[in-house]
Amino acid sequence: MIELTLQTLSFLAAALLVIIGMAGMLYLDNLIKKLIAFTLLSDGVNLALVSLGYVQGGIVPILEPGASLSDFPNEAALIFGPGIVLTNIVIGVSTTAILAALIVILYKRYGTLKASKVLKGEHE
Amino acid sequence: MIDAFMTVAYLMVIGVTIGAVAALLQKDLLRAAYISGAESIALAFLFHALLAPDLGLTQAIVGTVLMPGIIILAILKTRRHEESD
Numbered sequence: 001m002i003e004l005t006l007q008t009l010s011f012l013a014a015a016l017l018v019i020i021g022m023a024g025m026l027y028l029d030n031l032i033k034k035l036i037a038f039t040l041l042s043d044g045v046n047l048a049l050v051s052l053g054y055v056q057g058g059i060v061p062i063l064e065p066g067a068s069l070s071d072f073p074n075e076a077a078l079i080f081g082p083g084i085v086l087t088n089i090v091i092g093v094s095t096t097a098i099l100a101a102l103i104v105i106l107y108k109r110y111g112t113l114k115a116s117k118v119l120k121g122e123h124e
Numbered sequence: 125m126i127d128a129f130m131t132v133a134y135l136m137v138i139g140v141t142i143g144a145v146a147a148l149l150q151k152d153l154l155r156a157a158y159i160s161g162a163e164s165i166a167l168a169f170l171f172h173a174l175l176a177p178d179l180g181l182t183q184a185i186v187g188t189v190l191m192p193g194i195i196i197l198a199i200l201k202t203r204r205h206e207e208s209d
Contacts, residue, residue: 006130006133006134006137006173006174007174009134009137010137010170010174012137013137013140013141013170016141016144017140017141017144020141020144020145020148021144024148028148030153030206030207032153032156032195032198032199032202033148033153033156033206035195035198036147036148036156036157036160036195037148039160039187039191040144040147040148040160040163043140043144043163043164043167043187046167046179046183047140047167047170047171050171050174050176050179051174053174053175053176054174054175055175058175059175060175060176060177061175077174077175077176082176082178082179085176085179086178086179086182089179089182089183089186089187090182090186092186092191093186093190093191093194096191096194096195097194100194100195100197100198101198103198103202104198104201104202107201107202107203112207113202113203113206113207114207
């Protein structure tokens, strides 16, 4: 039996977010819904990477004055995953902005937000 | 003793998944953008509970203001409701 700690539940939530995001990107027809599903997918990947670094009963990896130096490597959460995720959050915003601009251009050209009509190339 | 902070963190795990499903089920795209912002706030709290408070602050600003803002700008330039046919 797997113990239901916060880390396990976060992994489950991350897996659900990735599944929901991929299913939304593949099967929803609206382009803006696809964009929202993409942000959900990105959130799921971020959550998986952050919960990898979690230490049960640990502390935030900041060495404060007066803290015990010998306990710090055992108690502190891992820093590598969150360091990458901070970059990924910022890159996700610029990717979303570019996708939104492309959606607006597609709407101006085809007059619809449905991906099936855009792929068929129907002009209005 | 039940830790209040961890209890809220467990609730936020549920809130993230429910918010993700609810955002994609909306017919009104503007409301979908708002709900994705609410899901992002729950994710920011979860980052804080997972011992990464710097990511919590970044996600709270970026996911709640910038992401829905960009999506709402795209909706204002196109159309608000999903086409039915």
